[in-house]
Amino acid sequence: xxxLFFIVLxxxxxxxxxxxxxxxxATDIAPLLIGEKIPNIxxxxxxxxxxxxxxxxxxxxxxxxxxxxxxxxxxxxHLQALAEAEKEILDLGYQIIAVSPDAPANLKITEEKDxxxxxxxxxxxxxxxxxVGVAFEAPENYKSTINVHSNGVNTSLLPVPSxxxxxxxxxxxxxxxxxxxxxxxxxxLLVSVLKTFx
Numbered sequence: 001x002x003x004l005f006f007i008v009l010x011x012x013x014x015x016x017x018x019x020x021x022x023x024x025x026a027t028d029i030a031p032l033l034i035g036e037k038i039p040n041i042x043x044x045x046x047x048x049x050x051x052x053x054x055x056x057x058x059x060x061x062x063x064x065x066x067x068x069x070x071x072x073x074x075x076x077x078h079l080q081a082l083a084e085a086e087k088e089i090l091d092l093g094y095q096i097i098a099v100s101p102d103a104p105a106n107l108k109i110t111e112e113k114d115x116x117x118x119x120x121x122x123x124x125x126x127x128x129x130x131x132v133g134v135a136f137e138a139p140e141n142y143k144s145t146i147n148v149h150s151n152g153v154n155t156s157l158l159p160v161p162s163x164x165x166x167x168x169x170x171x172x173x174x175x176x177x178x179x180x181x182x183x184x185x186x187x188x189l190l191v192s193v194l195k196t197f198x
Contacts, residue, residue: 022130022135022136022137022157023136023137025136026179026181028136029135029136029179031134031162032132032133033172034173034175036172037169037170037171037172038054038057038064038164038166038170038171039053039128040052040053040170041053041123041127041128043121043122043123043128044121044124045107045119045121045122046107046120048104048105053097053170056119057097057166057168058168058169058170059095059168060093060094060095060168061093061095061165061166061167061168061197062094062097063082063089063094063095063096063097063164063190063194064097064098064164064165064166065078065079065082065096065097065098065161065162066098066099066134066160066162066163066164067159067161068158068161069101069145070102070106070107070109070149071149072181074181074182075100075161076114077184078161078184079098079116080114080115080116081184082096082098082118082187083114083116083117086118088191089194092191094165095119097118097120098116098118098119098120099122099123099129100121100123101122101123101126101150101154101157101158102122102124102150103124103149103150103151104122106122106151107120107121107122123159124150124151124153124154125153125154126154126157126159129157129159130157134159134160134162135157135159136158136159136160137156137157138156142158143155143156146158160177160179160181161178161181163175163177163184163185163190165193165194165197174193174197176190
């Protein structure tokens with residue numbers, strides 16, 4: 001009996017460790033799937049105040065964007081494109097929330113630079129990107145950049161850029177995730193998808 005108990009304990013520990021391990025490469029992530037819930041993590045606003053993500057999600061249907069940071073030119077182009085399509089997205093009954101490892105002060109810079117009016121949130125501790133399953137070990141040449149832009153809180157993790165469509169109950173109804181950070185969903189395709197859920 002003790003031997004069986006030991007085997008079960010080892011198996012549970014191995015599974016837990018596998019789930020907690022951060023992938024080395026963007027291609028190895030295991031993101032949440034359609035039908036699963038966005039975890040309720042506390043993030044920070046650009047004003048450096050705490051906010052529970054579920055409190056924001058329950059207000060209305062949400063386009064939830066996870067991006068690498070305001071230092072990433074591909075992310076900036078994506079955020080700008082979303083800003084340009086924001087009125088159409090709002091008219092369809094959605095809000096836009098974008099999360100990155102950037103510290104709150106750096107979110108303000110991104111808001112101004114990319115003319116963003118929608119909500120930007122800070123996940124400096126990388127708790128949210130880990131919980132959603134899109135975190136991976138950043139290549140060495142990115143670590144100093146991440147460190148600086150998270151104000152020293154995050155020294156090694158990057159998110160795979162992702163877009164989730166989430167209902168007010170925090171359920172994922174659509175997702176677009178590409179391990180190639182240069183590939184983003186176009187706003188045209190995103191709007192088309194949003195219309196199907198209207």
